Amino acid sequence: MNTDFYIKSYCRIKDNTVSLNDSVLFNDASKSFIDFIKSAYKNQNTKYPKFFKMDNLSKLAFLAADVLLKNENLKLENDNNIAIVFSNRASSLDTDRKHQESIQNKESYYPSPAVFVYTLPNICIGEISIKYKLYSENSFFIFDNFNASHLLTYSNSLLSSNKAHEVLCGWVEFDGENNYEAFLYLVSKTGTIKHTEQNIITLYNT
């Protein structure tokens, strides 16, 4: 069942390194995530000023998606029916902690809509949808660990019911400076790597 789908390409951002299909695109020795993701953004020639307003999770997810989708040479005037199915462990907790800090003390009470809007994990999906004009299916799941089996089931469901032509899928986790990881892949009807649980796990672990 559903063996006709393939993993067309995959991208990883982890340990100060950006890679596409396991060729390293960018690596640097930045001390902080903020410095690293900014240099990666410049290196990838992304040119999207909204990037600087995003929270850490959105910056991470956006850049990983951008690396994959840029590679697709999409025509934005066409309807590209690419669903987005993301997952992680920490939801939007990195930004949640910032919003909590802003309301913890009544003496220094400064809740801000620019922070609060990012206290939802699916905002990063919205950011990617806006950039690539994706009016498509989207969902954000929370799991304890990378869960290939659920991602496989859900992507297969969207593809086999024709809700989507392709699925941008994977794991985007940001839980503090030293705990970040994006692993995204594009599931399609064409490609060389079969879309199976084992193949997803193998790519994730390499």
Add this chain to the structure above:
Amino acid sequence: MTDIYVSHNNTLSSLGFTSESVVKNIHNEVSGLQYIDDQSILPEPFYTSLIPTEKLNQEFNHLNPQKTYTRLEKMMITSLSKVIASSNVDLNNRVGLIISTTKGNIDALDNNNPFPEERAYLSELGKQIKDFFNFKNDAIVVSNACVSGILAVAIAKRYIEQGVYDHVFIASGDVITEFILSGFNSFQALSNAPCRPYDAHRTGINIGEVSASVLVTKESKNLPDETVRIIGEGSCNDANHISGPSRTGEGLYRSIQSAFSQTTISVNNIDFISAHGTATLFNDEMEALAFNRMALGQVPLNSLKGYFGHSLGASGLVETIVGMHSLKNNTLYKSLGFESLGVTKPINIIKQTTEKTLQTFLKTASGFGGCNTAVIFQKIY
């Protein structure tokens, strides 16, 4: 294709601890919204609906908990326990669990909260619910802003269609916290009066507290009278703005189209729409545009936010449950708080609770991140 049903259900809210009692109050046009002036939660007074704590604790303690649980866990466990009991489904490895929430135990981040910060991880919430009932499968937590509750129904259907599960229980809820109120207030989205969806004088949202649970199943035996078949579902993004709804209703329009594409019915077969209707200026206007683009402008429509406010992760699910009872009772429920039309396209707001033969309804929701979901339900009895 296999028929998939939304069947056994429970609603825990200020209007009652069973779906029937909640629907009875809605029938009688009783609102669960109350005025709160408490500067330790929010500098300004606000309206909300709250699950009565004493009754919650009483009902929860009947389940013999062996340790301490957060308020949200108590709400979800109490609600879900009723659905598991009435369904009589054995919790084996063919049974899934979906948790729908936007912020989960976010109050655990507060320095004054007795629970450790780790409890704020949503997977931890999933584990607490799973372990309480001894589900065999890990919880799937859906956190997709304000569409989570109705999206969870579509997701449950999709997992069953893929052959992963035969039955899926969905538990949903969010608690009223300073975290959420201060955030919506910073957007100036909160109303200081009971909310008035689609009305010319609407001034914003009330956030309310609800926990709703359902069983989604492909089993056609032992189903309650209000059971519905899910005949179409779709969820599309606006690709427009992360916090403002689309000015053209694009994502909602496409979601409804996507849901219809799975059915053989036409827009003329929709007996009513259970819409999102948060009572913000832009959301309600966007919905009116989308419904008109779909030629649904004449279809009777309500927003239930005037009864218990916007219950975030639970809203789409509790509104589905009320819609199911609406079909069973052949009754269109009044959209509370509405007097005169305050959107630029004509929509047919239900002004009076009215008896009418009903078969099919459309449920919609929209949320931050540009997400929208539409599901079409049909009654089976």
